[in-house]
Amino acid sequence: MRTKFLKKAAKSLDGLDMLVQDLLTLSQIETGDIKMKFENIDLNALCTEVVDQFEEKAEKKDIRLKLKAHHKIEVFADWQRITQVVTNLVSNAINYTPEGGEVTITFDLGKKNVTTYITDTGEGIPPQHISRIFERFYRVDKSRSREKGGTGLGLAIVKHILEGHKSKAEVQSTVGKGSVFSFKLPRTRLYHSESEAL
Numbered sequence: 598m599r600t601k602f603l604k605k606a607a608k609s610l611d612g613l614d615m616l617v618q619d620l621l622t623l624s625q626i627e628t629g630d631i632k633m634k635f636e637n638i639d640l641n642a643l644c645t646e647v648v649d650q651f652e653e654k655a656e657k658k659d660i661r662l663k664l665k666a667h668h669k670i671e672v673f674a675d676w677q678r679i680t681q682v683v684t685n686l687v688s689n690a691i692n693y694t695p696e697g698g699e700v701t702i703t704f705d706l707g708k709k710n711v712t713t714y715i716t717d718t719g720e721g722i723p724p725q726h727i728s729r730i731f732e733r734f735y736r737v738d739k740s741r742s743r744e745k746g747g748t749g750l751g752l753a754i755v756k757h758i759l760e761g762h763k764s765k766a767e768v769q770s771t772v773g774k775g776s777v778f779s780f781k782l783p784r785t786r787l788y789h790s791e792s793e794a795l
Contacts, residue, residue, distance in 0.1 A: 622681075623733070623750055626757045633675040633761050637785045640670040640679070640711060644702050647683045655691055661699045662691070670704055672711050672782040678758045679782070685751035686715045686766075686778050694719035694775070710781040721772035731756040731766065755780075 625631040641664075648664045655662035683702075690700040698718040705712040722730060729735050734749040752766075759765050759780050770776035 620750065623754055623757065626754070626761065631678075633678060635673055635675055637671050638674055638676045638679070640672045640674075640704070640713065640782065641666045641668065643676060643680055644683055644713070647680065647687055648702065650684070651687055651691060655700065658691065658694070658698075659696045660691055660694055662687075663699070663701045665701060665703045670706065670711055671785045673785050674762055674782045675758075678761070682755050682758050682766075682780065683713070683715070685755050689751060690715055690717035690719065690776070690778075693717065698775075706784070709784060711784055712779050712781045714777055714779045716775065716777045718775040721774055721776055722768070722770040723772055724770075727768050727770060730768070 622631070644664050644666070648662055651662060687700065687702070694700055694717045699716075700718075701714075701716045703714045703716065705714070726735075731752045733753045735752075736749060755766055762782060764781050767779045768776060769779075
């Protein structure tokens with residue numbers, strides 16, 4: 598009984614720590630205390646790291662987690678903050694996808710921008726909720742959200758980080774079929790000249 602109680606207490610403390618960290622991050626972004634460190638980064642390498650981080654979690658739920666890119670994709674962005682964006686979106690996708698489902702990261706390379714897509718075969722989001730999911734603590738299904746964990750701040754953080762990159766998250770979702778979250782980042786000038794030379 599003591600072990601069971603201590604495990605529950607530890608889980609609650611972990612959840613509280615996550616909440617405090619997310620609130621702190623959100624507050625610092627909003628007040629401008631967190632400055633974006635823009636540089637040329639490899640978006641494919643960044644997403645590979647995130648996929649590696651979630652591999653075990655996906656396997657436990659029998660979810661196929663795939664990254665569909667095999668080459669360097671250079672964008673001008675803040676590595677740490679875009680890692681947070683992809684981490685939050687992939688985490689949500691896994692949480693809301695049933696066993697046997699699939700979560701996929703793909704890219705669309707335009708002349709000026711790269712669009713990243715995180716696609717899942719999960720529960721989907723009813724149309725009336727889509728405009729509000731980036732609000733702090735907003736829950737589509739309040740009764741089930743407690744089971745999923747999370748702080749209710751992940752998408753709010755995504756929104757603010759992307760705004761700091763002069764971008765925003767787009768959402769397409771069908772109830773019972775899944776969701777696609779996407780965002781654009783500018784390609785680097787170096788990458789432009791290389792691709793144009795090719």
